[in-house]
Amino acid sequence: GQQVMQIPQYQHVQEGEDFTTYCNSSTTLSNIQWYKQRPGGHPVFLIQLVKSGEVKKQKRLTFQFGEAKKNSSLHITATQTTDVGTYFCAGPGSGYALNFGKGTSLLVTP
């Protein structure tokens, strides 16, 4: 079945540095979603990308969907301590299941 792989698994940055997490699928995705889970919290929807090559921005966060719709990335510019958490990408699997990657845990030190 379709799986999404995320790298890196962990990332530790100094506040103000940039951060990028990558998501790769073995198959073409009709769409991809991104979620953020704060420590001790639950996943919260960030964005959905649908079109090939799509780029969307949310303040300091930039999301991209690859031309082949098999990969995606989330880039955070000038990280802040509030960005701490685990970022998950998720793509549609079989039978309307949403398959999540294992996530990238971001730690930001001031």
Next chain:
Amino acid sequence: EAGVTQSPTHLIKTRGQQATLRCSPISGHTSVYWYQQALGLGLQFLLWYDEGEERNRGNFPPRFSGRQFPNYSSELNVNALELEDSALYLCASTVERGTATNEKLFFGSGTQLSVL
């Protein structure tokens, strides 16, 4: 508007026992999803219910089961608990059925199940 609510927050069981976890979706949402989040394994899809029917299940043994009630709330049952069932169980709801992969999921805070 209330979000997705799950109960209990924490549940401690011993191996071989049964656990029942409950979820109330956002008002107006008809689809409920269950995910297992074990340490280091991300979110693993368990079950999807919509309009009272089980629509899909993930790669989990039959001792993981559940149901959805007429008010769209849902219950997850785990029989013959094993140590590796210890995890955070997350429930999520969406507004539309049949197009769920294109709808964002609203997650509850989860039930932390510990099997001793």
